[in-house]
Every structure is written in C-alpha cells, then in structure tokens.
Amino acid sequence: MSDDxxxxxxAEAGLEVAARTTSTSELPELEIVGVRHGAFSAVxxxxxxxxxxxxxxxxxxxxxxxxxxxxxDDAAEELALSLADRGVPMESAVEKVVVDRGEITFxxxxxxxxxxxxxxxxxxxLRFEMCMGVNGVxxxxxxxxxxxxxxxxLSITHNRRxxxxxxxxxxxxxxxxxxxxxxxxxxxxxETYDFFGIIFDGHPSxxxxxxxxxxxxxxxxKDYPLGGIPVEYKGAEVPPPDQRRSYT
Amino acid sequence: xxxxxxxxxxxxxxxxEKVAGYARKGSLWPAxxxxxxxxxxxxATGGPRYDLARFGMEVFRASPRQADLMIVAGRVSxxxxxxxxxxxxxxxxxxxxxxxxxxxxxGGMFNNYAIVQGxxxxxxxxxxxxxxxPRPEMLIDAILKIxxxxxxxxxxxxxxxxxxxxxxxxxxxxxTLEMKGLLR
Amino acid sequence: xxxxxxxxxxxxxxVRSVVSAYAPILVLGILAAGFxxxxxxxxxxxxxxxxxxxxxxxxxxxxxxTPQPMGGGRFPVKYYLxxxxxxxxxxEIVFLYPWAVAFDQLPLFVFLAMMLFLFNLTVPYVxxxxxxxxxxx
Numbered sequence: 001m002s003d004d005x006x007x008x009x010x011a012e013a014g015l016e017v018a019a020r021t022t023s024t025s026e027l028p029e030l031e032i033v034g035v036r037h038g039a040f041s042a043v044x045x046x047x048x049x050x051x052x053x054x055x056x057x058x059x060x061x062x063x064x065x066x067x068x069x070x071x072x073d074d075a076a077e078e079l080a081l082s083l084a085d086r087g088v089p090m091e092s093a094v095e096k097v098v099v100d101r102g103e104i105t106f107x108x109x110x111x112x113x114x115x116x117x118x119x120x121x122x123x124x125x126l127r128f129e130m131c132m133g134v135n136g137v138x139x140x141x142x143x144x145x146x147x148x149x150x151x152x153x154l155s156i157t158h159n160r161r162x163x164x165x166x167x168x169x170x171x172x173x174x175x176x177x178x179x180x181x182x183x184x185x186x187x188x189x190x191e192t193y194d195f196f197g198i199i200f201d202g203h204p205s206x207x208x209x210x211x212x213x214x215x216x217x218x219x220x221x222k223d224y225p226l227g228g229i230p231v232e233y234k235g236a237e238v239p240p241p242d243q244r245r246s247y248t
Numbered sequence: 249x250x251x252x253x254x255x256x257x258x259x260x261x262x263x264x265e266k267v268a269g270y271a272r273k274g275s276l277w278p279a280x281x282x283x284x285x286x287x288x289x290x291x292a293t294g295g296p297r298y299d300l301a302r303f304g305m306e307v308f309r310a311s312p313r314q315a316d317l318m319i320v321a322g323r324v325s326x327x328x329x330x331x332x333x334x335x336x337x338x339x340x341x342x343x344x345x346x347x348x349x350x351x352x353x354x355g356g357m358f359n360n361y362a363i364v365q366g367x368x369x370x371x372x373x374x375x376x377x378x379x380x381x382p383r384p385e386m387l388i389d390a391i392l393k394i395x396x397x398x399x400x401x402x403x404x405x406x407x408x409x410x411x412x413x414x415x416x417x418x419x420x421x422x423x424t425l426e427m428k429g430l431l432r
Numbered sequence: 433x434x435x436x437x438x439x440x441x442x443x444x445x446x447v448r449s450v451v452s453a454y455a456p457i458l459v460l461g462i463l464a465a466g467f468x469x470x471x472x473x474x475x476x477x478x479x480x481x482x483x484x485x486x487x488x489x490x491x492x493x494x495x496x497x498t499p500q501p502m503g504g505g506r507f508p509v510k511y512y513l514x515x516x517x518x519x520x521x522x523x524e525i526v527f528l529y530p531w532a533v534a535f536d537q538l539p540l541f542v543f544l545a546m547m548l549f550l551f552n553l554t555v556p557y558v559x560x561x562x563x564x565x566x567x568x569x
Binding site: 210211212215219224225226227228229231232233234235237240241 | 326327354355359360361362365424425427428
C-alpha cells in the first residue's frame with residue numbers, strides 16, 4: 001500500500017464516502033489515508049497489469065468506540081486503572097483504539113509510551129511479557145504524523161496479542177526507547193532507526209545495523225529511490241524497474 | 249626466490265605445467281562463502297548424492313589461508329562487500345573465484361540499493377555460474393570447467409606471454425553494447 | 433674345542449636384532465621429516481612472493497583485526513605462579529611413586545624418612561596457603 005505525495009480529499013477524487021457513516025453503528029468507520037492510482041500506485045513505469053486507470057481510496061480502519069468485545073474491554077479497563085495509578089489519565093495517553101479483524105491497536109502518544117509499556121509488562125492482569133520488536137511505517141502525506149512505530153505485544157500467561165502504535169512527525173522524529181522496559185527491543189529499534197530515521201531517545205547505542213555505518217538516508221521510506229542500475233546485454237540495455245516506460 | 253616465475257619455456261616447462269595443473273586441480277580446496285540460498289545448493293553438492301569428494305573437494309576450509317577456490321554463493325550486500333574482499337586478499341595464491349548463482353554474478357533479481365550488482369565489482373571472478381539457485385549438477389559443471397582452466401594454466405615465461413596476449417585482446421575488444429545480435 | 437676354550441661357548445646374542453626391530457620406525461621418521469622439510473623448502477624456493485597487507489594480517493572472519501598491544505600484551509603474573517607451584521608439587525608426587533609401589537617391603541626407617549620428606553614439603557605449602565598464593569585473584 002503506498003500513498004500519493006500530496007494529500008487528496010475524498011471530495012476532490014470524486015469518491016463515494018458511503019463507508020464513513022455514523023448513522024448505523026454496525027458499519028465500521030474507515031479513514032481514508034490516500035488515493036491509489038493504478039494497481040500498485042506504480043506511476044513511474046513498469047505497471048503492465050492493465051489496471052493503470054484505476055483510482056481507489058486507501059482505507060485504514062477508523063477509531064472504535066467501547067465496548068470492544070471479548071477480552072479487549074478488560075484489558076482497556078486494566079490499562080486505564082494502571083495508568084491512573086501511575087498518574088497518567090487514559091485519554092491523554094491513548095489517542096484512539098482501533099479494533100479490526102479481531103485485533104486491537106492502541107495509538108499511544110509518545111510522551112506516555114514508557115508508562116504504557118511498564119503498565120503492560122508489570123500489571124498481573126495484563127502481563128505482556130514479550131515485545132515482538134518495532135516496525136516502522138512511513139505515511140509521507142500525513143504531515144505531522146509521518147512516521148509510525150508499531151509494537152506488537154504478546155502475553156504468554158493470558159495468551160493474548162495486542163498492538164501499540166506511536167506516531168511522530170518527520171520534522172521531530174523522536175520516540176522514547178522502551179529498552180529499559182523490554183531490553184530485547186534493542187536491535188529492533190536500531191533497525192527501525194536504520195530504515196526509517198526514527199530516533200529512539202534513551203537507547204544504549206543507536207547506530208545503523210543493516211546498512212553500512214556511513215550510509216546516507218533511510219532506505220525504507222516511501223521517497224527513497226530503489227537504487228537499481230541499468231542491465232547491459234549485447235545490443236540492448238534494460239533500465240531498472242522503477243525507470244521503465246509506463247504502459248498506461 | 250620465485251623460481252616458478254622464472255622458468256624458461258620448453259618441453260620441460262610444458263611437462264611441469266601439466267603435472268602442476270593436475271596436482272592443483274586434483275585437490276582444489278574450496279573456501280565457503282555461502283551467504284544465502286545458493287549455500288544450500290553448495291551444501292547439497294557436498295552431500296553424498298552429488299558428491300564433491302570425488303573431485304577432492306570435500307574439505308570446505310573455513311579459513312581462507314588453506315583454501316584455493318572461493319565459491320561466492322549468494323547475494324553480497326553493501327555491508328558484506330569489504331568482508332568478501334578481505335577474505336579474498338587473505339587467500340594465498342594461486343586462487344580462483346567462482347561466482348555461484350545470479351546474485352553473485354550480476355546482482356540477480358535484486359537490482360536495488362542494498363545488493364552489490366555482481367561480485368566482480370569486488371573480486372576478480374574466474375567462472376560465472378547462473379541459476380537461482382543453480383542445481384548441484386550445474387555447480388559441478390562449473391567446477392569441472394575451472395578444473396580445465398587450472399589444468400591449462402601456464403607457468404613461468406609461458407604465463408608472461410599469455411598475460412601479454414590477454415591484455416592486448418582486452419584492450420582491443422568491443423564493448424558489450426556493441427556486440428549486436430541475439431539478445432542473449 | 434680345538435681353539436683352546438675351557439668350557440662351552442656362551443650364547444652370543446647378536447646386538448643387531450634388537451636395533452633392527454626399531455629400524456623401520458627410524459626410516460619412517462626420516463621419511464616423514466624429509467617430506468615435510470622438502471615441502472617447505474621447495475615452496476620457499478619456487479613460489480612467487482606476492483604479499484599484500486591482508487595476507488599479513490591476522491584472520492578475523494573478514495573484518496579488520498582488533499589491534500593487540502605490541503609483544504602480545506603483558507601477561508598477569510598469576511599464570512607463572514600457578515605453573516611454578518604445579519612443577520614443585522608434581523616433582524614431589526614423582527618422588528612419592530616409588531615409595532607407594534614398594535611400600536610393604538620397606539622397613540620402618542624408610543617410612544620415617546618419607547614422613548620427614550613430606551613434612552619438609554608441607555611447611556612451604558602451609559606458607560603459600562597462608563600468604564594467599566592459592567587465591568586466584
């Protein structure tokens with residue numbers, strides 16, 4: 001899934017926003033994050049799928065209101081109580097909660113991420129012992145919230161999975177590091193720094209881990225070029241995949 | 249003393265070349281540089297079904313100091329390239345390099361920022377073996393072609409003459425793009 | 433006995449057969465050593481000398497080797513002390529072996545002499561123990 005470079009409002013794209021309806025509570029609310037032109041948003045050559053004229057919205061699930069269903073409500077209640085114990089009201093820590101396809105995601109503000117992680121690890125009713133790493137996401141069109149860091153958590157005692165998502169702006173790409181709470185996140189945070197440029201404050205040694213140490217740029221951002229070279233044959237030269245001619 | 253390089257040409261030198269070539273190819277110890285999927289096929293080639301031991305190559309030396317043939321099996325990333333060069337430099341002469349698989353030969357399917365587009369950007373290659381991954385029989389075919397190269401390797405003044413001829417041919421050769429014809 | 437000997441001739445054991453039992457081993461040793469020496473010297477003479485910096489470096493899986501101090505670095509002296517103590521008490525044990533083997537055939541005097549010997553070595557042992565020579569740090 002990829003974004004347009006400039007944010008497009010649904011009205012400009014002439015799209016039906018029937019999905020975004022609050023009249024019936026059964027239909028989930030969707031957020032339109034961008035518009036996709038063509039099958040893979042491949043505007044710079046190489047799209048031979050025939051779907052080049054396709055214009056479609058890129059939707060993400062919108063916020064869910066409580067009750068969430070299942071164990072999610074208990075977890076949310078426990079979190080609210082433990083955050084209040086630690087002096088942080090739930091509304092200021094959590095921006096929104098998204099429940100989609102049986103999975104729950106908490107969008108946490110970065111100032112309260114450490115408190116949230118400590119509560120997840122320490123509260124007996126929560127006990128999320130394992131943090132499965134950090135994944136980075138880049139939404140170039142979403143000014144002020146370009147870089148997301150997604151943390152999946154796993155509770156072995158309760159057999160539950162949960163997701164925490166933290167956003168930060170490209171102009172100020174700092175997120176507190178949770179290595180003091182989950183030490184195994186060390187190399188995952190280094191990888192997210194290497195590929196997205198999110199600086200984790202409080203990390204013991206934040207350096208590039210997969211690219212060479214003096215590599216410029218952060219390769220997995222949406223605006224980073226593919227970096228291929230043209231391939232030479234006898235009598236022909238084929239350009240790299242992102243520079244070939246467009247068929248639409 | 250370097251007597252090997254100063255031998256005068258003649259029947260004796262040809263016989264010495266044949267014996268030396270036979271000895272060198274008969275026990276060519278590979279240095280494993282198994283990086284990715286091609287390493288699995290290299291392991292399979294060393295296994296009992298496609299046996300490399302019948303060519304004297306079952307002992308894959310981990311240390312480059314004891315190795316003759318470096319089989320670069322797999323994609324070489326930008327971070328790995330200096331390590332590859334250092335290992336190649338630490339091998340004693342005579343040494344040969346086999347680029348196994350398309351990723352080692354030309355970057356393979358990974359035409360991007362992270363992968364070196366062919367290890368001949370880093371080390372001089374004697375044999376390119378395409379395949380993704382090449383079957384063990386293909387690897388053995390490439391190794392046997394290297395054996396033929398080693399058997400015909402010249403010593404002493406013959407080698408000097410051959411190097412001069414190769415250099416002249418390379419200087420006057422047509423660039424790849426000018427070799428028109430079938431798109432092969 | 434026409435040559436004037438007084439009795440039967442003693443059996444002469446030819447010395448050669450004892451030595452000749454070990455002759456093949458000597459030949460093997462010479463051949464092996466000769467092959468090794470020949471290999472090394474022949475390659476020294478015939479091989480070209482193509483050195484580069486990486487060939488002279490230590491092998492460290494392809495990365496630049498960690499710089500070591502000159503002369504291999506200083507060794508802590510406790511390794512030397514441990515070796516010395518081992519030698520001393522090992523020699524003591526060597527001296528105890530014959531006594532242990534022939535113990536039941538030896539008179540009381542030998543027992544007392546060995547006790548004196550052990551006492552002579554126990555005193556320095558207690559000295560070393562109390563001076564901290566047995567502590568690793």
